[in-house]
Structure formats: structure tokens, C-alpha cells
Amino acid sequence: MKIGIIGAGNIGGNLTRRLTALGHDVSVANSRGPATLAALAQETGATPVTVREAARGAEIVVVTIPFKNVPDLPAGLFDEAAEGFTVIDTGNYYPQQRDGRIAGVEDDGLTESRWTERQLGRRVIKAFNGTYAQDILDRHRPAGAPDRIALPVAGDDEAGKKAVRALIEELGFDTVDAGGIDDSWRQQPETPVYGLREGVDGVTKALAAASPVRPESFRG
Numbered sequence: 001m002k003i004g005i006i007g008a009g010n011i012g013g014n015l016t017r018r019l020t021a022l023g024h025d026v027s028v029a030n031s032r033g034p035a036t037l038a039a040l041a042q043e044t045g046a047t048p049v050t051v052r053e054a055a056r057g058a059e060i061v062v063v064t065i066p067f068k069n070v071p072d073l074p075a076g077l078f079d080e081a082a083e084g085f086t087v088i089d090t091g092n093y094y095p096q097q098r099d100g101r102i103a104g105v106e107d108d109g110l111t112e113s114r115w116t117e118r119q120l121g122r123r124v125i126k127a128f129n130g131t132y133a134q135d136i137l138d139r140h141r142p143a144g145a146p147d148r149i150a151l152p153v154a155g156d157d158e159a160g161k162k163a164v165r166a167l168i169e170e171l172g173f174d175t176v177d178a179g180g181i182d183d184s185w186r187q188q189p190e191t192p193v194y195g196l197r198e199g200v201d202g203v204t205k206a207l208a209a210a211s212p213v214r215p216e217s218f219r220g
């Protein structure tokens with residue numbers, strides 16, 4: 001597949017490494033420009049591009065940037081994406097550590113990914129937001145392995161969710177359907193599933209045990 005990755009931090013960089021190793025055609029962008037991605041491109045064979053070019057022809061676009069920076073993405077970002085493309089949102093809202101207070105989440109009660117959808121003007125699939133970046137490189141396992149971990153995946157676009165779940169399984173992880181975007185609070189920071197390294201049963205139980213009340217440490 002042709003995959004565009006916007007953000008080359010820990011998650012974006014390691015997804016670039018694994019997806020290129022699996023044979024996907026990956027374009028990667030960051031806020032500082034393609035020249036700063038030369039080492040990652042040389043290591044992986046990915047194509048460094050500008051943010052405006054990242055979604056060009058892409059069947060899947062991964063948005064993995066700080067939450068507060070989502071509204072700063074360029075208008076028309078997805079205009080040249082492939083027909084029927086899917087957006088993966090890996091983001092988390094960290095009001096006290098990084099993002100400041102965002103009214104749509106705090107006052108309007110939007111889930112983090114619903115807020116992101118509204119900024120992008122596109123439906124998203126929430127995945128990888130509670131995954132340790134190093135696990136993408138080190139914890140992948142073949143299907144059926146007893147220590148294969150599972151990742152929750154939420155979204156309203158069933159076709160997009162199916163495509164993302166298939167990609168995650170190819171990466172070496174099981175998946176659990178975590179419901180729609182309005183249910184995605186179940187996998188936000190400081191929920192039982194966030195950072196959990198367990199299989200399908202453990203992830204399913206953790207999603208069910210989540211509380212909809214945003215913890216004080218994640219309020220702005």
C-alpha cells in the first residue's frame with residue numbers, strides 16, 4: 001500500500017521503519033521539512049516529503065503529531081489522497097504536559113478523536129495512541145503466538161476500521177474493535193487499556209472497565 005505518515009516522532013518514526021520493512025510505499029513528513037528526515041529515509045527507504053505532499057496518492061494517512069498542532073495542518077491536506085483513503089489518528093490530549101486547555105474536549109465533552117475529526121474535516125480511525133513506540137519494533141509476534149499483544153481500534157467508518165485492523169495484524173499485533181469515535185474515550189490516557197500489553201481478552205476487559213470521567217491529571 002501507499003501510506004503517508006505525518007509526524008516522525010517516536011510512533012511515526014517506528015511505523016515508518018516497520019511499514020517499509022513490510023514492503024509498503026511510505027512517504028513521511030514532519031514540521032521541519034524533508035531535509036531533516038534524510039537519516040530516516042536512508043535507513044528505511046521511505047520518501048521524505050513536505051506535510052502538504054504526505055497524503056498524495058495515499059491509501060492510509062497516519063496523523064501522529066501533538067494534539068494542539070492538529071488545527072495547524074494545511075487546508076486541502078487530503079485533496080490528492082487515493083479514493084476511499086483512511087486516516088489513522090494516534091494522538092492524545094495532554095493538557096497539563098503539552099497541549100494547554102482545549103475547549104472542545106473540556107467544555108463540549110468531545111472525545112479526543114472526535115475533536116481531531118472536526119479539525120481535519122475527515123473521519124478518523126483511532127489506533128496506536130496507547131502503544132509504546134518501542135513495542136512497534138520489538139513486540140510484534142506471528143498470529144497465534146501466546147504472547148502476541150492486542151491493540152484497541154475505534155472508528156465510525158467500518159471499511160476504514162477494517163483496513164486499519166488488517167494493517168495492524170500485518171504489523172504483528174491482534175486488534176479489538178473498541179466501538180465508534182464517541183466510544184473512544186475508553187482508550188484515552190489513564191484508562192485501563194492505555195499502555196496495556198495484553199492479548200484480546202485482557203484488552204476487551206480493560207475497555208469494558210473504563211470510566212467516562214476524565215481524570216483530574218488530564219484536565220486543563
